Amino acid sequence: MKYLILLGLFFLPLLAPLSTQAEDAEVLSLARDVITKVRYGALISVGAGGQPRSRIVDAFPPDDDFVIYVATKPNTRKVAQIRHNPKVTLFYFDSEGRNYVSVMGRASLLDDTAIKVAMRREGDSDRIYPDFPDDYLLIRIEPDVVEGLLPGHRGRNETWMPARVEF
16 A cells, blocks of 8 residues: 555656646637637737737637737738737637637737748738738737636636636
């Protein structure tokens, strides 16, 4: 019996990261589901004087690393704000399920023609971008943190802290 306890004490720390990895994978999967369901999110960037600014965006779905892209015009305020301060948040709200997802990270601007041509969606039409690829820019958002209230993950009762995955 004493050996079983010692073995348990030895192997328990090895199993803990697996449950954390599994929980992180579940949280990210649920967050991806919410993002897909609601489609439109709010991109929040930092404007002049440190004032957060938000706008609705039709972002691309998260890739395997949870990197999210947003197509925009190069002359928008969000582009100027990102050039000044790359910290951004994408916020998605599912009113029906009362779920939300916040993706907090750093944005970079991609102006490579080959990438823009490869990633252009059908919805990024000539009506919106008549001078494509010159009037089309991609914002790449690499997450630092993804958090939210998600099905089965409603936050901690004592602190209201939502489910959270750090990258």
